[in-house]
Amino acid sequence: MTPGHLLVAGLNLRKGLANATRRPRFLRWLIEVSPDILLIQETQSAQAANQAVIPGYRRIAGDLSLTSWARDGVAARPVGAARWYQTLEAHGRLIGNVHLSPSSGRERADQLSQLLEANKPGQELDLLAGDFNLAPRRQDGIFGDRLSTFTSGAERSAFRALLDGGGLVDVLAEGEQEFTFERQLRSQTSSFRCDLALLRQGIAERSVAAYDHSPRSSFSDHSAVLVSIPVGAGRVPARPEDDPATAVPAHTAMRRSTASPWAQWVATALAPKAAGGRVLDFGCGHGRDVRFYNESGFHAVGYDTDPMFAAALPPEGTFPVITMLFVLNTIASPKQRLAALRQATAHLDDDGVLLVATRSPQEVERQASTRSWDAVGDGYWSSRARRTFQRGIGTEELRHLGVCGGLTVSAQLPKRSWPVGASALLFRLRDAQRGRPTAGRRPAATGVLTTSMADTLF
Incomplete structure (x- = not known):
């Protein structure tokens, strides 16, 4: 394969x-x-x-x-x-x-x-x-x-x-x-x-x-x-002049009358993990899952960068449980997907878990075919007028994003079938990432070294 x-x-x-x-x-x-x-x-x-x-x-x-x-x-x-x-x-x-x-x-x-x-x-x-x-x-x-x-x-x-x-x-x-x-x-x-x-x-x-x-x-x-x-050839956009950077992820948010099945699973399966009942819904949209968590006795916080959701205040501290549901598949740039995942990871307890779910490649390709979505970047316009983007992300690609963001698949990955059309992984911090090491960064230099080759040993 x-x-x-x-x-x-x-x-x-x-x-x-x-x-x-x-x-x-x-x-x-x-x-x-x-x-x-x-x-x-x-x-x-x-x-x-x-x-x-x-x-x-x-x-x-x-x-x-x-x-x-x-x-x-x-x-x-x-x-x-x-x-x-x-x-x-x-x-x-x-x-x-x-x-x-x-x-x-x-x-x-x-x-x-x-x-x-x-x-x-x-x-x-x-x-x-x-x-x-x-x-x-x-x-x-x-x-x-x-x-x-x-x-x-x-x-x-x-x-x-x-x-x-x-x-x-x-x-x-x-x-x-x-x-x-x-x-x-x-x-x-x-x-x-x-x-x-x-x-x-x-x-x-x-x-x-x-x-x-x-x-x-x-x-x-x-x-x-x-x-x-x-692996494989890239997709040619239907309109080459389109700029995927103009996509608006917030426009994909759904209004639900009930909590998502993901939130219901978190409230049951991860309740022992949520020390003090603390849960962060990163990319919470309209916040229905956040309300469900709080109604279920958790102390939940929602965060979404788009001010239209009134949840743009960055969360404080770290959390034992973070959810990031159907966020990455609406972001039109691989670099921005990694940046968003890292932003969520920055709020994860050293021993915490991060549940990430996306639309699957099979589901997005099916919808793109039946609804005649136009290709753009590495995904599709699900609505050109509303500037909504969708990319199907499989568990393999999702794992790669996690590894690049300092995560690894958790041993606590639930043994169950997720809803049709979705990919999901439960992540934890890689062992060496706990404590958030800062190696690799230092202040910028102030000028040019004028002495002879003092640093010739590489």
């Missing part, structure tokens, strides 16, 4: 796969993330006598240093391999795993030029991820409180040429500044965003990408790169 999306994880493991202390921590992280494709740089020591294995995964390419893996059941094959670069094909997507030279800027610039030459018509990479050992922009490298001089202008020129000539997008360069590697050198902190995910234009808009900084507090000194990429 061909998946709708592939979850790819890239990570510099710092030779820890066979390390007696770090290996168990890595495997625990891997179980919670469970990527379809795993791209590892510095897998294990070159002096290792045997190649370490990863339970549930098979090695596609590489030996002791640069390795690419596929989860059991995921169709993948090697396409090309070198000491510092590998390509594999998985369900029609061409994926590259890279580890550029850690010691020579001239060699890195040359390797980037080689990557551009290899990215030929008919052989275009859909995703290139790994440890580039450079700061692609000046603000991506900081030494102390100054901009780093580690990365040369020639390297940045070669990197920009790869993006422009290869039709690639540095998708994790957007938003708040994050760093994927930190080290103390000469009593100063050296910080870099060197672990990158480059997505092909046209795929980037339909994908979700995120940094996971939790490995740095457990088994590596690098952050992981997480990318969920779609």
Whole structure:
């Protein structure tokens, strides 16, 4: 069966796969993330006598240093391999795993030029991820409180040429500044965003990408790169001039005379979990479920960003139970879906659960066909006049969103059939996310480092 999306994880493991202390921590992280494709740089020591294995995964390419893996059941094959670069094909997507030279800027610039030459018509990479050992922009490298001089202008020129000539997008360069590697050198902190995910234009808009900084507090000194990429061709909008960003999710809200079946299940099955009876309905719309919870003896709070619902005051504190019902499928951008999920997750207790439900792909496709909905973005206009958007989201894609947002599927996932036409998962925070670590962010630099290469050790 061909998946709708592939979850790819890239990570510099710092030779820890066979390390007696770090290996168990890595495997625990891997179980919670469970990527379809795993791209590892510095897998294990070159002096290792045997190649370490990863339970549930098979090695596609590489030996002791640069390795690419596929989860059991995921169709993948090697396409090309070198000491510092590998390509594999998985369900029609061409994926590259890279580890550029850690010691020579001239060699890195040359390797980037080689990557551009290899990215030929008919052989275009859909995703290139790994440890580039450079700061692609000046603000991506900081030494102390100054901009780093580690990365040369020639390297940045070669990197920009790869993006422009290869039709690639540095998708994790957007938003708040994050760093994927930190080290103390000469009593100063050296910080870099060197672990990158480059997505092909046209795929980037339909994908979700995120940094996971939790490995740095457990088994590596690098952050992981997480990318969920779609499998299959994109949909062509009926009217190309349409802008899905004009969608108004609030216009999809339904007025109900009774509580939803989801709220009724929460009040029964999750009541023991709701310490103090606290429940947050994130994206509550007209608030019928909130009233039901309060009528049932819970202390429920509703939140919805649209002021038309009079529930736009951000909730205070955290909650043991949060519901997010039929919100994500009305948001017309994958990045905005992830942002909304993260916003809800920010209010989740360390031991809490988050119930997310969406319309299923089968249901949305059925309605789009019978009602002649126009395609737009990665979904449909359910009403062009009201600017209402719908995308069917399956449990696989929903899990990927959760993983990118620091969640994992809860062991408490109920064993029952949800209403026809819906997808649902019960999430909890991943173990390493509890306590909300802040690794990966630090204040911006104030100027240019003028001393000689004080931070040459990467």
